[in-house]
Amino acid sequence: MIVRILGEGQYDLDDHALDALNGLDTQIELAIEHGDEEMFRTALDGLLASVRSSGTHHELDSLDESDLILPPGDATLDEVRQMLGDEGLIPGRAE
Template identity: 45%
Template sequence: MIVRILGEGQLVLEKESLVELNKLDDELMAAVEAGEQSRFDAAMGALLGRVRELGSPLPVEELKPSDFILPSAHSSLDEVRDLLSSDGLIPG
């Protein structure tokens, strides 16, 4: 599966990583809903960090459709709130 982190590029991840990433996404969603900045910062860092750890960068010249798109590490709580769906940032 292909994941884009805005401002960073695309990464290839195994579908099996979705279970772990959805747990991190749930924590991020809870932090956003609670409006807790420090919890949001930690959850956002954990989610993006784990995607970077699990993923392999896709070469820039190999642009492919992304299965989902994550906000940049510099996104604010309000910006992420606007991007959330009922499933969070990661579908499933």
Template identity: 50%
Template sequence: MGEGQFQVGESHLNRLNELDDELLKAVESGDGGRFKAALDALLGAVKEFGSPLPDESLEPSDLILPDAEATIDEVREMLRTEGDGLIPGLPN
């Protein structure tokens, strides 16, 4: 959210799911420091493994991630909506 769109290949979904699991555990624990580290790691991996789409391109998105400034409560609400994590495609 707020960072534009990235295209990430399926070969990186396992790593993104691992990071998503860490984020889920951090939210469940209520540990703000652990949450921030997990969110930063997930967003960083998307930027590392993904290719940014041009700003003028508007493609359908498989997922929407919170921005780096999201609070633990905002992410908790997103997780309630999404179910077992934010990254679709593989079981967590």
């Protein structure tokens, strides 16, 4: 799976990494629902750190499409709220 962090680049991740990402995605959604900036920041930082540590950089000159697109680390709660779909930032997760 190819995950893009906006403004940073693409990372290759194994599909099993989705479980950890899904938990953090749920925390981001809850933080946005409650307007909890501290929880939001912690969850977003954790999500991006997990992608960076679990993945490897995708080739820079590749034109491969990203499977997931995540906000940059400095995104605001409102910016991420606008990016959320019905299934959060990570579609297809188990509830």
